[in-house]
Amino acid sequence: MVDLAVSRLGQSFANPVLLSSGPAGFGLELAPLFRSKPLGGLTTKTVTPSPRQGNPPPRLVDAPAGALNSIGLANPGLDEFLAQVLPELRELPTVRLISFAASDVQGVEAMAGVLGEAAGVDVLELNLSCPNVEGRPPSWDSASTRELVRAATRATCTPLLAKLSPDVTDVVPVAAAALEEGAAGLTLVNTVRGLRIQRDTGRPTLARMWGGLSGAAILPIALARVFEARRAFPEVPIVGVGGVTDLGSLLEMAMAGADLVGIGLAVMCDPELPWRLCVELKQWLCRRRISRYSQLVGCAHRGGVDVCRTC
Amino acid sequence: MSISKGRRRTATPVAGSFFLCWQAAYLDRRRQSGGYAVVELIVEREARGQPGQFLMARTECGPALPRPLSLLWAEGKRVALLVKDEGQLRARMAEAPLGTRFDVRGPYGVPYRDAVEHSRRYVLVGGGSGIAPLRFLWQRHPELVESVAFGLRHTVDENFLPDTPLLIEELGQPTAGDQALHVWRPGLGLIACGPREMLRQLAAGLPERKGVYFALEERMGCGYGACQGCVVMTRDGPLRLCTDGPLVALDRLGW
Structure with missing residues (x-):
């Protein structure tokens, strides 16, 4: 018997697979899948204080082994989310991780306070790293990260994940800043800032020029960030996101140190994939005679998969 | 088989x-x-x-x-x-x-019949692979169709699309859009699907906006309404082509 359950962030996740923020929207389109089979958790699209229409189209373009998006945090805003979306989310039998962002300290504090009190919010994820909005992503530097995480944790006791950008030389100081200010864990990583150019016109393809690269192309980048953070913070809950498209990449993410693994772009292509990965993961662990998923987490730091095996 | x-x-x-x-x-x-x-x-x-x-x-x-x-x-x-x-x-x-x-x-997508008014008949204008949904509409709901104008850039075999009039849009010759504007008259509607350039020309040539619908295209992500990748901006705000389109009323587009 293999146990996929994960107890982290004060929650019992049925398995380590999450929908990461963005591609699955608020998860409601996937409700039939949630109601049929368990999934670890659902991370919502990022909610902001006021409604955002998002960036002008085109918002999506293919990239080698992935895609570049520039959605721009399109969302209905906090009030509409609380009134219309959250009641439906509460019906889904999974852990709900609510992603949120605001442009300043006051906004972050206010949102964390309101969301942290709302019924049905299990975990908060502070998005410090969207590459598709005005200004620099806060997690490009430790000081901004520290300030915003402090504001959020001052306002709520709900476990808070800090979602960080991969576009830094060293993620560890930024992660340390977030953890020192009370973040309960880390989500690593957001999309990688990228660009594509239309060859027939010579102009950037996306209307806002820059976009966030996701998909298999960024797996090695995400793995490196998760590995670095796990090495620096052995006990901290880590959600690994970036380039997980199949069982192999999910295993690598776990071995690098991810307690929970988010699926992003791949769920846009294949909505059933996260549920199928749970089945495949269980079978893989069973074949390897590893009785608990948690034994696999971070095994790359401990001498490899052989040390996980239980007879 | x-x-x-x-x-x-x-x-x-x-x-x-x-x-x-x-x-x-x-x-x-x-x-x-x-x-x-x-x-x-x-x-x-x-x-x-x-x-x-x-x-x-x-x-x-x-x-x-x-x-x-x-x-x-x-x-x-x-x-x-x-x-x-x-x-x-x-x-x-x-x-x-x-x-x-x-x-x-x-x-996925809203069927054309559910997206348009049923009180009028329509001129259908298709360009390239945009002919596909319009030919389907013409076959399935002929009561909605006044006439069709379908254009391709290259000559095709006679039986390529049986029972379908096809205009080969050679340089300097009238296009499907020209033909549609020629037959359109007040009271009729128009449904178009094809290259953005064709749709822009139609929008510029039509004296009315009411009853005109364009099928728009953007790079699509999920197809089921979650990712918001295929949004177009309208007078009423963003519209997801996968779940709210692909047909959009011209008067919402502001073209």
Whole structure:
């Protein structure tokens, strides 16, 4: 018997697979899948204080082994989310991780306070790293990260994940800043800032020029960030996101140190994939005679998969 | 009919989630001409597609994002698509041997009949593979159709699209859009699907906005309304082409 359950962030996740923020929207389109089979958790699209229409189209373009998006945090805003979306989310039998962002300290504090009190919010994820909005992503530097995480944790006791950008030389100081200010864990990583150019016109393809690269192309980048953070913070809950498209990449993410693994772009292509990965993961662990998923987490730091095996 | 099974297995669909599940589609027949192909696929479950709806399709070879392809027709477990032989997926559909497996899910999108007023008849204007949903509408709901103007850039065989008048849009000659503007008169509606340039010319040439609908295209992500990748901006705010489109009333577009 293999146990996929994960107890982290004060929650019992049925398995380590999450929908990461963005591609699955608020998860409601996937409700039939949630109601049929368990999934670890659902991370919502990022909610902001006021409604955002998002960036002008085109918002999506293919990239080698992935895609570049520039959605721009399109969302209905906090009030509409609380009134219309959250009641439906509460019906889904999974852990709900609510992603949120605001442009300043006051906004972050206010949102964390309101969301942290709302019924049905299990975990908060502070998005410090969207590459598709005005200004620099806060997690490009430790000081901004520290300030915003402090504001959020001052306002709520709900476990808070800090979602960080991969576009830094060293993620560890930024992660340390977030953890020192009370973040309960880390989500690593957001999309990688990228660009594509239309060859027939010579102009950037996306209307806002820059976009966030996701998909298999960024797996090695995400793995490196998760590995670095796990090495620096052995006990901290880590959600690994970036380039997980199949069982192999999910295993690598776990071995690098991810307690929970988010699926992003791949769920846009294949909505059933996260549920199928749970089945495949269980079978893989069973074949390897590893009785608990948690034994696999971070095994790359401990001498490899052989040390996980239980007879 | 001979079908050779592909390598990838189809996962058992979760009850009530057919809309979200990939299903195998095997290339069964194909007609090619002038850089276009009509491909007929046999799908595992009845497609039940309506004119204007589309399937998301992919192959094992990529690209990462699946592609939306409008139905040319759908009958039971057989669906037909009209594709131009360009791009990874379309080129494969146009070139792969019969029996090749593709994956499809859907159908998605609002059927044209549900998106337009029924109090008027329409001039249908199709350009290139944009002919597909309009020809389907014409066949399925002739009571809505006043006339059709379908244009292709290259000459095709006589039987490529049987019983369908096709205008070959050679340089300097009238286009399908010109023809449509010629036959349109007040009181009629117009539904157009084709290149953005064709739609812009129609918008500029039409004296009325009421009763005019354009099928728009943007790079699509999920196809089921979650990712907001295929949004177009309208007077009423963002509109997701996959779930609220693909047909958009011209007076909402502000063109």
